[in-house]
Amino acid sequence: MPTRRTLIAAALGLGLAGAAAADEPLKIGFVYSSLIGDAGWTYQHDLGRLMVEEAFGDRVETAYVESIDGGADAERVIRQFASQGYGLIFGTSFNHMNPMARVAAQFPDIAFEHATGYTQDTNLAIYHTRAYESRYLVGMVAGMMGDSMGVVASYPIPEVLRGINAMTLGARSVNPNFTTRVVWISTWFDPGLERTAADALLDQGVDVLAHFTDSPAVVQAAEDRGKHVVALGDMAQYGETSHLTALVYNWGPYYVERTQMVLDGTWETANTWEGISADMMTIAPFADSVPQEVRDMVMAKKAEIGASEFHPFQGPLVAQDGSTKVPVGEIPDDMMLLSMDFYVEGVEGSLP
Amino acid sequence: MIDTALVLAILVSALRTATPLIFAALGELVVEKSGCVNLGVEGMMLVGAVAGFAIGLTTGNFALAFLVGALAGAALSLVYGVLVLFLMVNQYAAGLALTILGGGASAFWGQRWQGQNMRGLQPVEMPGLSQLPVVGSVFTRLDIMVYVALAAAALIAWALLRTRLGLVLRAVGENHDSAHALGFSVIRVRFAAIAFGGAMAGIGGAYLSCVITPLWIEGMTAGRGWIAVALVVFATWKPGRVVLGAWLFGLVSVMQIHGQGLGLAVPSHILAMLPYLVTILVLVLISRDATRIRLAAPGSLGKAFRPTA
Numbered sequence: 023m024p025t026r027r028t029l030i031a032a033a034l035g036l037g038l039a040g041a042a043a044a045d046e047p048l049k050i051g052f053v054y055s056s057l058i059g060d061a062g063w064t065y066q067h068d069l070g071r072l073m074v075e076e077a078f079g080d081r082v083e084t085a086y087v088e089s090i091d092g093g094a095d096a097e098r099v100i101r102q103f104a105s106q107g108y109g110l111i112f113g114t115s116f117n118h119m120n121p122m123a124r125v126a127a128q129f130p131d132i133a134f135e136h137a138t139g140y141t142q143d144t145n146l147a148i149y150h151t152r153a154y155e156s157r158y159l160v161g162m163v164a165g166m167m168g169d170s171m172g173v174v175a176s177y178p179i180p181e182v183l184r185g186i187n188a189m190t191l192g193a194r195s196v197n198p199n200f201t202t203r204v205v206w207i208s209t210w211f212d213p214g215l216e217r218t219a220a221d222a223l224l225d226q227g228v229d230v231l232a233h234f235t236d237s238p239a240v241v242q243a244a245e246d247r248g249k250h251v252v253a254l255g256d257m258a259q260y261g262e263t264s265h266l267t268a269l270v271y272n273w274g275p276y277y278v279e280r281t282q283m284v285l286d287g288t289w290e291t292a293n294t295w296e297g298i299s300a301d302m303m304t305i306a307p308f309a310d311s312v313p314q315e316v317r318d319m320v321m322a323k324k325a326e327i328g329a330s331e332f333h334p335f336q337g338p339l340v341a342q343d344g345s346t347k348v349p350v351g352e353i354p355d356d357m358m359l360l361s362m363d364f365y366v367e368g369v370e371g372s373l374p
Numbered sequence: 375m376i377d378t379a380l381v382l383a384i385l386v387s388a389l390r391t392a393t394p395l396i397f398a399a400l401g402e403l404v405v406e407k408s409g410c411v412n413l414g415v416e417g418m419m420l421v422g423a424v425a426g427f428a429i430g431l432t433t434g435n436f437a438l439a440f441l442v443g444a445l446a447g448a449a450l451s452l453v454y455g456v457l458v459l460f461l462m463v464n465q466y467a468a469g470l471a472l473t474i475l476g477g478g479a480s481a482f483w484g485q486r487w488q489g490q491n492m493r494g495l496q497p498v499e500m501p502g503l504s505q506l507p508v509v510g511s512v513f514t515r516l517d518i519m520v521y522v523a524l525a526a527a528a529l530i531a532w533a534l535l536r537t538r539l540g541l542v543l544r545a546v547g548e549n550h551d552s553a554h555a556l557g558f559s560v561i562r563v564r565f566a567a568i569a570f571g572g573a574m575a576g577i578g579g580a581y582l583s584c585v586i587t588p589l590w591i592e593g594m595t596a597g598r599g600w601i602a603v604a605l606v607v608f609a610t611w612k613p614g615r616v617v618l619g620a621w622l623f624g625l626v627s628v629m630q631i632h633g634q635g636l637g638l639a640v641p642s643h644i645l646a647m648l649p650y651l652v653t654i655l656v657l658v659l660i661s662r663d664a665t666r667i668r669l670a671a672p673g674s675l676g677k678a679f680r681p682t683a
Contacts, residue, residue, distance in 0.1 A: 057481065057592055059488045089481075089592075172635065178642070205634045206642035212596035213587040214394075215627070218387055222631045225383035237594070239587040242491070260491045260589070371634065374642035 048110065048285055050074065051103035052086040053096060055115030062236050062255050063271070064088070067114045067137075070273030077278045081285065092117025097124060104129040110284045112277070113137065122146065133289045135280060137273075144291055149276055152297025153181070154188035154359075155327050156269035158334035159305050159320050160232070160252035161192025163266050165200045166316045167250050168229025173204045174219045176234045178374050180362045187366040188334045189232055189252070194368050196319070202369045203228065213237040224249055230266070241265055256306035268306040275301045295356065298328045335359065340367045378508065384628050386515045390586060392617075392624035394419070394578040396523040398602035399609070399616045400530055401447075401574025406606055407534065408567035409547035409560075409674040413469025414454055416599025417476020418572045419579030422447040424484040426580025427590040431487065436495045440519070440580050447576020448569045450476055455568040459561050462678045473599065481592040494588030495519070517585055519577075524617065526574075531613040543567060547672030550679045560679050575599065601650075608657040610670045615657060623653040 052071050054064040071084050085108075087099045096118045103111050104125055112135045113122045119139035126134040126146040134146040142148050164171050171193060175182055186204060193200040203226070205219045216235045220243035223231060231251040233240040244251035244264035251261055253268035276294065283289040297303040305324070308317050326332035339348035342365040348354045365373055398415050405412045426443030430436055454472045457463040500513035500521070534540035545553045546563045554560050582598070583590050601623065609615035630645040638645075661667060 057485070057488065059591070203635050203637070205631050206646075207631070208643060208646040209596070211591075211593070213589070213591060213594045214391070214582055214596065214598070217587045218391055218628055219631050221383075221387050222628060223635055225380055225387075226632070226635045237587070237591050238491075238589060242587060242589065259489070371637035372639045 047081050047083045048078075048281070049106075049108040050082055050084045050281065051100075051108040051111040052084065053090050053099055053103075053111070053113045053115075053118055054086055054088045055091055055117060056236075057088050058086075064114065066255060066271040067112075067273050070277040073274030074277045074281050078281060078285070082281060090118070091115070092121065094121075097121035100125045100134075101128075104132050109133065110281060110289075111135065113139075133280075133284050142291060142293055147280070147290075147292045147294070149292070149294040149296075151271055151273075151302045152295060153269060153271070153303060154184040154334055155297040156303045156305050157185045157188035158192035158327070159324055160267055160269050161189030162196050162320050162323060163308070163312060163316060164189065164230040164232065164250070164252050165193030165195070165197035166319075167266055167312065169197065169200055170228045171200070171202045171230045171232055172220070172223025172226070172228035173202060174216055174223070174231065174233040174235055174240050175204050175206050176210045177208065178206060180360055182234050183362045183364070183373075184359060185234060186369060187362065187364075190366055190368045191334055191339075200368060203371060204369065206374055207235065209235070211236045213239040216240055217243055220244070221247075253306070258306065258309070263309065263311060265306075266309050266312055270304050270306050272302050272304050298324060299330060341365065342367055342369055380632070382509065382512050384625070384632055385509075385512050387628040388621065388624035389512075389516060389520050390624070391627055392620040393520050393523045394581040394586070394598055395602050395605060395620040395623065396527060396617055397578035397581065398575045398599060399605040399620060400523075400526055400613060401571035401578075402603055402606045403609075403611055403613060403616060404530060404534075404543070404574075405567050405571035406675060407547045407611060407672055408543050408564045409550055409672050409677065409679070410458060410564055410568060411465050411469060411676050412451065412454055412472070412568060412571055413466055413603060414451070414472025414476060414599075415571075415575045415602050416595055416597065417473040417480075418447040418450050418575035419582070419595045419599045419602075420476045420480035420593070421450050421483075422576025422579030423583035423594060424480040424487060424579075424590055425576070427490075427492065427583035427588075428483075428487055430495075430580075430584045430588070431490055431492045436584055439584050440577050443576040443580030443584075444573035445576070447574070447579065448572040450479070451568050451572025451575075452565075454572075455565050458678065459564055459568075462680065465676055465678070477593060484590050484592060487590040488592065490589065492584075492588040495585045519581055519585060527613045527617045534613070544672070547674055550674045550677070554679070554681060560681070564679070575602070578602070605653075605657075608654055608661075610657075610661040610667050611672070612661075612670060615661065619653050619657050622656055623649045626652045 056064045058065050058068045090096050090099050110133045114137045116138045119141050122136050123141045126143050136148050138150050139148050190202045207215050207219050216239040220240040224247050231240050231244045238257045238260040241251050241253050241257045241260040245261040250266050251264050252266050256268050258265045333353045335354045337348035337352040338350045341347050422443035425446035426439045429442045430439035454468050457468040458465050495517050497515045497517050503513040504510050546560050550560045605619045609619050626649040630648050
């Protein structure tokens with residue numbers, strides 16, 4: 023699947039390299055795992071790229087290659103960028119990690135940035151967002167608009183478990199009897215199966231849907247059945263009345279900051295994991311059906327999280343089995359969050 | 375926790391899940407009965423999906439959407455037809471190439487449709503059936519294509535066994551040299567079968583983009599074309615068993631998801647495997663007679679036809 027547009031894109035990259043002017047703008051390359059489309063993971067990265075262009079104008083020149091999944095394809099594209107004078111290269115998918123690390127080792131003078139991975143090097147920085155902060159907020163909205171949530175989930179990895187738990191905690195903070203049920207479909211992308219799972223959850227009587235999968239199928243299901251959904255990325259065009267809000271990744275501020283550093287010559291490797299406080303996470307505009315007091319409460323909590331006055335997983339954090347994971351008054355450390363392997367109270371069923 | 379309403383909802387969902395598989399697999403069945411293996415079902419479904427969605431969105435006429443989806447699938451299948459029938463390309467390689475080509479072409483044409491929302495084809499009330507006690511409501515919640523798929527299966531089964539056309543098709547697939555010697559045009563019959571297979575795959579794809587999830591996203595078939603190809607083999611080239619296999623697959627897919635929602639304590643990876651496992655197991659069990667399989671399998675399947683005289 024990944025090969026088809028690579029050639030065209032590579033040719034495009036070549037053209038851009040040839041067109042580089044004498045005063046040499048900083049050339050920035052982006053590697054995307056899917057098509058930009060108009061919603062979803064890659065779209066949100068591309069918004070970040072556009073923000074960089076807007077912020078720096080003529081001083082930068084950006085290029086991107088779409089639908090690069092990983093492996094040899096990714097390595098070729100990244101190497102192409104590196105050997106064509108690109109000074110800053112972003113890999114936006116977990117699967118770009120190993121190819122990027124290999125190329126980075128061969129081009130020590132170029133700044134590489136990789137999203138969601140864990141391999142760092144002197145010229146390879148890693149960055150990720152604290153999506154669970156926004157998950158907590160959309161969970162609050164779900165808790166005020168319904169009594170139960172159905173989650174269409176992909177794989178039981180810590181990132182997804184953090185999200186499920188954060189939404190449940192957010193919902194139960196405003197609605198103590200709120201329950202969550204989860205369906206794992208073992209894929210990030212299968213619109214038909216996502217839809218089947220969403221329909222099943224609605225048939226079982228949940229009020230609000232949420233999803234970790236890529237397509238808008240879950241939003242369409244909620245819209246068709248007159249129920250609610252908190253989406254992954256702003257998918258409001260698929261759910262005029264059902265789409266309450268969504269968690270939104272906001273990569274722009276980070277991309278602008280890192281670009282500035284390369285221009286200033288101050289760039290160095292880093293391990294960034296930021297959320298609402300750094301404006302790397304936010305939520306989509308509320309649906310008309312969300313009452314003002316709900317919006318006020320959620321926005322107040324967003325401000326608290328942004329000011330580090332509140333942590334979604336602060337104690338007391340009680341797991342599904344009743345054991346205390348974080349004692350009262352304590353804030354969990356990042357290691358615990360990164361290896362989360364339990365459901366919190368309020369999630370039904372057992373972890374697969 | 376499990377009541378009648380839930381069981382009926384599972385049934386509706388299962389029938390919808392099975393329908394695109396039935397269309398695509400029936401098409402592939404006819405192609406294979408003519409002696410060709412077309413592994414490009416996934417690619418043909420994708421072009422059918424994007425074409426069907428484009429027409430459904432712009433005209434709102436779903437009859438036209440399915441027709442254009444069928445034409446798109448058939449058009450793509452002609453590439454395969456030319457490759458294997460005239461250029462004698464290896465059928466498996468040509469089919470794989472078609473899957474890649476269809477994936478790329480649909481993504482290219484689909485760019486402007488990506489991210490558009492549409493109101494899909496709506497269910498119809500089946501007169502008579504919807505009056506049945508208990509299960510009646512199922513027949514108010516299914517769209518017309520679910521019934522069309524079933525009718526297509528019956529029609530194909532009848533045509534294969536009871537008509538001259540079916541006899542010629544089977545003769546060509548069974549032994550193309552003999553059919554050729556008898557004066558039948560092997561190339562023409564196979565070309566028609568391949569186009570029919572493409573059209574059916576296109577309808578299956580359009581069902582995904584017009585009914586199940588009324589939207590277009592690159593790669594949205596997510597492997598259903600391959601399931602259809604496998605169904606044909608496990609159903610030992612019998613239309614009735616294709617339908618049975620697809621329904622079973624749909625039913626187990628939906629049931630395992632409901633099981634998770636209801637808190638069934640089985641690892642989700644095993645549940646995700648179940649539809650494949652159960653479908654294969656049942657189809658293998660009902661068709662375990664080796665002689666009958668040999669009789670059902672087209673004798674010239676996968677072999678290139680080089681006219682001798």
